[in-house]
Each structure stands twice: as structure tokens, then as C-alpha cells.
Amino acid sequence: MTSIRRGRRTRLLAAASAALLLTAACTGGESDDGKDAAAGYDPAATVTLTWWTGQTSEAQKVAEGLAADYHAAHPNVTIKTSPGAPTTDDLLTKLSAGFAGGSYPDISYAFGNWAGDLAASGKTQDLTGFVADPSFAWTEMPAAARTVATSNGKVIGVPALVDNLALIYNKKLFDAAGLAYPTDDWTWEQFREAARKLTDPATGTYGTAYSVSGSEDTTWHLWPLLWQNGGKILEGTKPAFNSEAGVKALETLRVMAVDDKSMYLDQTDEKYGPLFNSGHVGMILSGPWALLDIKDAKLDYGVTALPGVNGDHQTVSGPDLWVLFDHEDANRAGASRDFIKWLTSAQIDAKWNLAVGNLPLRSSEESTPEFAAYVKEYPGGQKFFDNLANAKQARPTVAGYEVMSRNVGDGIAKVLQGAASPKEALDEAARKSADALEN
Amino acid sequence: MALTFAATPRTRSPETPRPRSSRGRAARRSLTGWGFAGPATLLVVGLSIFPAVWAFFISRTKWNGIAPATDVGWRNYQRIATDPDAIAAAQHTLVLTVLFVPASILLGILIAVALNQKIRLIGFYRTCIFVPYVASAAATGILASFVFNPQFGAANEALRRLGLPAQQFLESPGQALIVICLIALWGEVGFCAVIYLAALQDIPKELVEAATVDGAGKWRVFRHITLPELRPVTVFTAIWQTITAMQLFDLIYTTTRGGPMNSTQTVVYYIYELAFQTQRLGYGAAVAYLLFAVTMLLTVVVIWYNRRSGSGAF
Numbered sequence: 001m002t003s004i005r006r007g008r009r010t011r012l013l014a015a016a017s018a019a020l021l022l023t024a025a026c027t028g029g030e031s032d033d034g035k036d037a038a039a040g041y042d043p044a045a046t047v048t049l050t051w052w053t054g055q056t057s058e059a060q061k062v063a064e065g066l067a068a069d070y071h072a073a074h075p076n077v078t079i080k081t082s083p084g085a086p087t088t089d090d091l092l093t094k095l096s097a098g099f100a101g102g103s104y105p106d107i108s109y110a111f112g113n114w115a116g117d118l119a120a121s122g123k124t125q126d127l128t129g130f131v132a133d134p135s136f137a138w139t140e141m142p143a144a145a146r147t148v149a150t151s152n153g154k155v156i157g158v159p160a161l162v163d164n165l166a167l168i169y170n171k172k173l174f175d176a177a178g179l180a181y182p183t184d185d186w187t188w189e190q191f192r193e194a195a196r197k198l199t200d201p202a203t204g205t206y207g208t209a210y211s212v213s214g215s216e217d218t219t220w221h222l223w224p225l226l227w228q229n230g231g232k233i234l235e236g237t238k239p240a241f242n243s244e245a246g247v248k249a250l251e252t253l254r255v256m257a258v259d260d261k262s263m264y265l266d267q268t269d270e271k272y273g274p275l276f277n278s279g280h281v282g283m284i285l286s287g288p289w290a291l292l293d294i295k296d297a298k299l300d301y302g303v304t305a306l307p308g309v310n311g312d313h314q315t316v317s318g319p320d321l322w323v324l325f326d327h328e329d330a331n332r333a334g335a336s337r338d339f340i341k342w343l344t345s346a347q348i349d350a351k352w353n354l355a356v357g358n359l360p361l362r363s364s365e366e367s368t369p370e371f372a373a374y375v376k377e378y379p380g381g382q383k384f385f386d387n388l389a390n391a392k393q394a395r396p397t398v399a400g401y402e403v404m405s406r407n408v409g410d411g412i413a414k415v416l417q418g419a420a421s422p423k424e425a426l427d428e429a430a431r432k433s434a435d436a437l438e439n
Numbered sequence: 440m441a442l443t444f445a446a447t448p449r450t451r452s453p454e455t456p457r458p459r460s461s462r463g464r465a466a467r468r469s470l471t472g473w474g475f476a477g478p479a480t481l482l483v484v485g486l487s488i489f490p491a492v493w494a495f496f497i498s499r500t501k502w503n504g505i506a507p508a509t510d511v512g513w514r515n516y517q518r519i520a521t522d523p524d525a526i527a528a529a530q531h532t533l534v535l536t537v538l539f540v541p542a543s544i545l546l547g548i549l550i551a552v553a554l555n556q557k558i559r560l561i562g563f564y565r566t567c568i569f570v571p572y573v574a575s576a577a578a579t580g581i582l583a584s585f586v587f588n589p590q591f592g593a594a595n596e597a598l599r600r601l602g603l604p605a606q607q608f609l610e611s612p613g614q615a616l617i618v619i620c621l622i623a624l625w626g627e628v629g630f631c632a633v634i635y636l637a638a639l640q641d642i643p644k645e646l647v648e649a650a651t652v653d654g655a656g657k658w659r660v661f662r663h664i665t666l667p668e669l670r671p672v673t674v675f676t677a678i679w680q681t682i683t684a685m686q687l688f689d690l691i692y693t694t695t696r697g698g699p700m701n702s703t704q705t706v707v708y709y710i711y712e713l714a715f716q717t718q719r720l721g722y723g724a725a726v727a728y729l730l731f732a733v734t735m736l737l738t739v740v741v742i743w744y745n746r747r748s749g750s751g752a753f
Contacts, residue, residue, distance in 0.1 A: 120506035
């Protein structure tokens with residue numbers, strides 16, 4: 001009996017040590033060797049690229065069409081196109097599983113706030129020199145988007161989508177309340193006043209709405225207010241949003257939610273859009289992605305820049321990226337760069353972003369017929385395009401931003417539901433985030 | 440309800456004993472054994488044990504799933520004790536378990552007794568009670584969030600008809616956990632009822648008859664015969680429902696996502712949040728291991744207590 005026992009124990013030990021070895025292999029990463037991934041690239045080499053678009057249904061079909069066009073023009077480059085994950089949110093999980101298993105794509109869609117984490121993987125290409133080439137016309141893309149594509153001074157991707165927050169209002173509700181429409185010069189006091197007058201408990205109408213789910217949607221709506229008040233998100237790697245400016249920014253929202261009760265508090269991120277579309281919310285702070293649903297709801301709406309503080313109307317941009325990965329194969333790296341350069345060129349981007357209802361990536365696209373068609377279909381589109389100039393600062397691309405965003409979101413949710421004061425909530429969020437940001 | 444399986448008894452073909460060394464025979468027997476157990480063992484090792492071992496090593500690192508992991512020893516475990524969110528999550532789980540387990544057992548017994556009557560259409564009633572258990576918790580959650588919607592939901596409509604004030608339900612930090620518990624009960628009580636129903640039908644008729652002959656009324660029969668007979672099943676359901684309550688996730692994900700103000704963030708949801716929302720896989724794995732330890736400990740204690748007091752559930 002003892003021998004069997006011992007045998008079992010050794011087997012267990014062997015299994016455990018095998019697991020340990022595998023684990024070490026799985027959690028390890030590679031360090032950057034400083035060599036350009038595409039050095040010695042032969043444009044005529046036959047390569048197959050994997051492209052995760054992060055898109056579903058319609059947009060995915062457009063992407064497949066573009067990949068086919070590219071293959072027709074460059075027969076030596078085959079592009080395997082797939083959404084990569086069921087939803088864009090799941091891409092990060094898929095990528096991390098791909099890194100662990102050693103099978104990740106050449107090009108992947110990524111949310112801008114993942115940039116810091118992805119750059120830390122050591123598996124991204126360094127595109128700094130590539131985009132600096134004048135033929136790329138890097139500066140035609142909005143500054144905020146270029147900042148997000150850059151982590152620790154290295155460009156790891158190319159903007160795939162640009163957007164920004166602006167004020168969208170329901171004209172019918174303003175007319176019914178006898179109020180003048182918002183303008184680009186509005187202050188937050190005027191915004192609050194209008195929200196108060198639009199609110200009518202009898203008809204279930206709110207002046208404005210805000211998400212209190214505690215997600216990034218909750219958090220990033222605060223950043224423009226913070227910046228307008230002269231605050232900063234980070235100071236180096238230390239949280240700085242709990243400054244006087246941050247408290248003042250959050251207080252601006254608190255008075256509407258708690259004192260005036262003119263703000264619909266959405267626990268889910270998903271209800272305030274439809275409520276606005278059904279005429280129950282007068283004004284929302286949202287982006288160009290909202291225009292499609294508003295159009296479908298046949299709502300009479302207007303768009304203006306965000307209300308401002310002392311004439312500062314800056315907004316926040318949430319750009320998404322095409323991140324390029326290094327497979328230690330110069331031909332694949334070079335081919336994926338050429339493809340992305342083609343995809344984000346003014347000519348092709350008009351067939352991609354504008355065709356699927358997004359803002360154009362490059363300022364030079366304003367003169368294209370596709371842009372004219374876009375503005376005709378979405379009357380607010382021009383305003384959002386102009387508002388890109390107000391996106392002066394970007395969300396930080398540091399590892400740990402996700403954790404900080406969650407803590408700030410929880411803090412905002414508490415304040416807007418009357419459970420904490422702005423100062424307390426922001427201080428607590430800063431304290432909880434310090435550890436994640438610094439190591 | 441009883442099923443009988445009729446099987447033709449197989450006659451064993453007489454095996455001609457071949458001269459073989461006992462060693463070879465043992466090896467063959469062992470191989471045959473592994474031939475049967477092998478595939479399942481591979482599955483269990485590959486899909487359960489290996490990830491569990493791996494998770495333990497992850498729990499001793501700081502890792503976001505992307506950048507290289509750094510070893511931090513036991514720091515993740517030490518941090519749990521001082522993490523206010525983890526403590527709050529543990530409290531929510533405790534409240535949920537304390538509400539859910541006794542309620543599901545009591546309701547289960549009540550419904551089982553009711554379904555044990557000889558009345559018309561009993562099969563139909565039994566099916567009705569069991570259907571919510573078969574429905575996926577995700578579907579239950581989505582349906583429930585319609586019913587409990589503060590603006591347009593049926594629950595507030597019912598309250599209004601009764602002349603009671605409208606409630607915020609899942610959007611109020613004070614009520615959300617209780618509403619979730621109610622939804623979970625609706626979904627899970629069918630399981631308890633079916634288990635108890637089977638146990639009730641297993642109670643020997645002679646015992647009940649003997650007690651009745653001795654002059655015991657219905658209540659006394661229930662109190663002194665039925666309840667003690669249900670004891671082993673109760674131990675089983677208590678453990679089972681405790682594990683269910685502690686691992687409740689899909690319902691919370693589809694209704695509140697841990698909100699409002701994290702008031703429904705249970706330990707399991709917190710682990711999901713840590714590992715897959717904010718990419719703190721190391722810390723998330725540490726919390727998961729702690730939850731595993733607590734569940735294990737609880738189960739061991741209940742089984743030990745039960746063995747000591749001599750009932751035979753396990």
C-alpha cells in the first residue's frame with residue numbers, strides 16, 4: 001500500500017512541477033530588444049496577415065471588402081479578417097489569451113485606454129519612425145488621438161476611430177419649455193439652469209442624464225470638466241484629479257443630481273441614450289456614435305460644444321487604435337504597416353469610417369464627397385468634426401488606468417447619489433488608485 | 440414517479456483461463472482501468488486541476504494578463520484583509536447567503552409538502568415549480584430586470600394598484616440585494632422542492648401509520664416523523680444552496696452588474712471585476728483562492744458535524 005501511495009505522491013509532484021514550468025512560460029513576457037521590427041522588409045514577399053477588426057455585422061462586412069481590395073492590389077499579401085472577439089470589449093481578454101498561447105494577430109483593434117497595458121506587453125511594434133515619415137501625414141490626425149497612440153514616447157498604433165463628447169439637445173423639449181437653444185458659448189451655470197427648467201416629474205422628463213455605473217463611461221464624462229477647471233488627471237504617475245479643480249468639477253454635476261434632481265442617473269450606461277431618443281431627457285453629453293440611434297428615432301436635435309468654464313470649452317476624445325504586433329518577422333511587420341497606412345489614408349478612410357457613420361480620421365477628408373454625404377445624413381456630424389479641435393488633452397496611457405478609472409467612477413457614482421461629498425470621494429479614489437498606478 | 444429499469448441479466452461467457460503471469464494480468468487490468476478512466480481524467484486534469492494550480496501561481500504575482508508578471512509572494516493575500524471593497528463584497532455575500540439558504544429550504548419544504556398531495560393535475564403543478572430552475576439564470580435576470588424596472592416595471596404597477604408607494608428596487612442601494620435574493624429564490628426553489636419531494640416519498644409509510652395508530656395528529660407526524668427523516672436531505676440542500684449563493688454571478692451580471700454603488704457586488708462578482716474588468720489577474724486569483732478555502736472549510740465543517748451526529752447524508 002505504501003508503495004502505491006508514494007507512487008501517487010511522486011506523480012502529483014511531477015504534475016505540479018510540470019504545471020509550474022508551464023505557468024512560468026505562460027506568464028512570462030519578452031523584453032524589447034530595440035531593433036526595428038520591419039528592418040530588412042521585402043515588399044514583394046508573400047505574407048499572410050491576421051487582422052482583428054473588433055467590428056460586428058455591417059462594419060465587419062465593409063472591412064472584409066477593404067481587405068479584398070487590398071489583396072487585389074497587392075496579390076502577395078493575404079489578409080485574414082475576423083472580428084477577433086464577440087464584442088470589442090472582449091478583445092483585450094482575447095489578446096491576453098493570445099499572448100499567453102503565442103498566437104496573436106498582426107493587427108488588432110483596441111480601445112485607447114488599453115494602450116498603456118498593450119505597450120507593456122513588449123509585443124507591440126514601435127512605429128515612431130514609421131509615422132514620422134512625411135508621406136504618412138501623421139499630423140493630419142487629431143492631436144488627442146496621436147497622444148493616445150503613444151505610450152512612454154513610443155507610437156504603438158495608429159488611430160482607428162476618433163470621437164469626442166459634445167452637448168446634444170432635444171429641440172422639441174426646449175421649444176415646449178420656452179427656452180433658447182444651447183450655444184457654443186454656454187457656461188455650466190446656463191446648462192444647470194436649462195436642465196432645471198426642462199425637468200418635469202409629471203411627465204417623467206429630466207433635464208440631463210449621467211451614468212452612475214462606475215465604468216469608464218461614468219469616469220470620462222468628468223475629465224473635460226476637470227480640464228476646464230484647470231485640473232489634471234495625473235501628476236507624473238500620481239493621481240492628481242482630487243485637486244481643487246476636480247472637486248469643483250464634480251460639484252458642478254452634484255448640484256444637478258442631488259440639489260436640483262434634474263439629472264437622470266443611469267445605473268447601467270445603456271438607458272440614458274434610449275431615454276434621450278424617446279424624448280424623456282433634454283440634453284446629453286455624448287459622442288458621434290449616438291447619432292445613428294437618434295436618426296432612427298427621428299428626433300429633432302441639435303449639437304453644440306460642451307458648456308465651458310471661463311470660455312474654455314475643451315472636451316475629451318476617446319480614440320480607438322489599430323495596434324500592430326511584432327512576430328519577429330520583418331516581412332509581416334512591414335506588410336502590416338503598409339496595410340494600415342493604406343487603410344488610414346484619407347482616400348480609403350473615407351470609405352471606412354465615414355461609410356460606417358464615424359468621424360473622419362484626417363482633417364484632409366473634410367473636402368471629400370463622402371464627408372458631404374455623411375454630414376447630410378447626420379446633421380450633427382459637422383459639429384462633432386469641428387469639436388475635434390476642442391479635444392486638447394488626452395486620457396493618460398499608463399498601465400493601471402483601468403483600475404483608477406474604476407475607482408473614480410465609483411466615487412462619482414457615490415457623489416451623484418448623495419452618499420459622499422466630492423472631496424471625500426475623489427480623495428478615496430486617489431488613495432485606492434495610487435498602488436495600481438505606481439507599481 | 441417511480442421508475443423501474445428492466446435489464447436482461449447477462450450470462451457471463453465462460454473465460455478460458457490462459458496461462459499468464461500474474462504481473463502481466465495486473466498490468467492489463469490496470470491498463471483496462473485507465474482505458475476507461477483515462478479520457479475523463481484527462482478532462483478533469485486539463486480543464487479543472489491544471490487551471491486551479493495555475494491560478495495559485497498567478498495569485499502570487501502581479502499580472503495584468505499582458506505585460507510580464509512580477510512575483511509578489513503573499514502580498515495579494517495580505518492585501519485582501521485591508522481592502523475595503525473585498526470586505527464589503529464578503530459582507531454582501533454573507534447577507535445573500537444568510538437570506539437565501541434558510542428561505543430556500545423553508546420554501547422548498549413547504550412547496551414539497553404541498554406537491555405531495557394526491558390531487559388532480561399534480562404533475563402539471565410539479566412541472567410549473569421546476570420550470571424556473573431549468574431556465575438559465577441569465578434569462579431569469581433579464582426578465583426580472585424588466586419586472587423590477589422602477590419606471591415601467593410590473594412590480595411597481597402592482598404596488599400602485601395596491602395603493603403602495605413605488606420602489607426603486609434594483610436601482611436602490613438598500614433594496615437591490617434583497618431583490619436579487621428574491622429573484623434567485625424564484626429560480627432555485629424548484630430544485631429544493633424536487634429534492635424534498637423525493638425525500639418525502641422515501642419516508643416509510645409504516646412509520647407514519649404507526650404514529651397515526653398511536654394517536655399522533657398531522658402536525659405531530661410532521662414534527663416527529665417527517666422532519667427528522669428529512670434531515671440528511673436538509674444537510675445536502677444547505678451545503679448545495681450555500682455554494683449556489685456564494686457563487687451567484689450570472690443573475691447579478693444580468694441585473695445590476697454589482698451596482699448601485701457596489702451594493703450587490705458579491706465576492707464572485709468582485710473577482711470577475713478584478714480579473715476581467717480591471718485586469719488585476721493576480722489579486723483576483725488570490726481572492727478566488729480565499730473563496731475556495733472558505734467554501735471548502737464550510738463544507739468540511741458541516742460534513743464533520745453531520746458525521747459526528749450520525750446522519751448519513753455524506
